[in-house]
Amino acid sequence: MIKILQKAGFEIIRQKGSHVIMMNDKKARIVVPVHPRKDVKPGLIRAIKEAGLSRERFFELLKETDKSHKYLSILV
Numbered sequence: 001m002i003k004i005l006q007k008a009g010f011e012i013i014r015q016k017g018s019h020v021i022m023m024n025d026k027k028a029r030i031v032v033p034v035h036p037r038k039d040v041k042p043g044l045i046r047a048i049k050e051a052g053l054s055r056e057r058f059f060e061l062l063k064e065t066d067k068s069h070k071y072l073s074i075l076v
Contacts (some may be wrong), residue, residue: 001032001040001044002020002022002034003065004031004058004061004062004065005022005030005032005048006022007064007065008024008053008057008058008061009024009025009063010023010028010030010051013029014056015034017047018033018034018035019031019032019033019034020032020034024051024052026052028050028051028052029051030044030047030048030051030058031045032046033057041065
């Protein structure tokens with residue numbers, strides 16, 4: 001998730017515990033919980049949409065980031 005957001009123009013501002021705080025040039029802030037092997041919760045998806053990243057753009061970035069495409073069949 002963090003790699004996708006970085007490709008979308010977000011930068012890591014800081015980290016507190018297991019949460020990474022990211023911000024883009026429009027000052028949209030997203031808090032990303034870093035919990036390996038856990039599903040992404042609806043609140044994070046909502047925050048990504050509010051930050052201006054469309055579903056289509058998210059999947060484009062996912063394809064670029066995940067060369068193996070192992071998660072695409074689950075998400076699409």
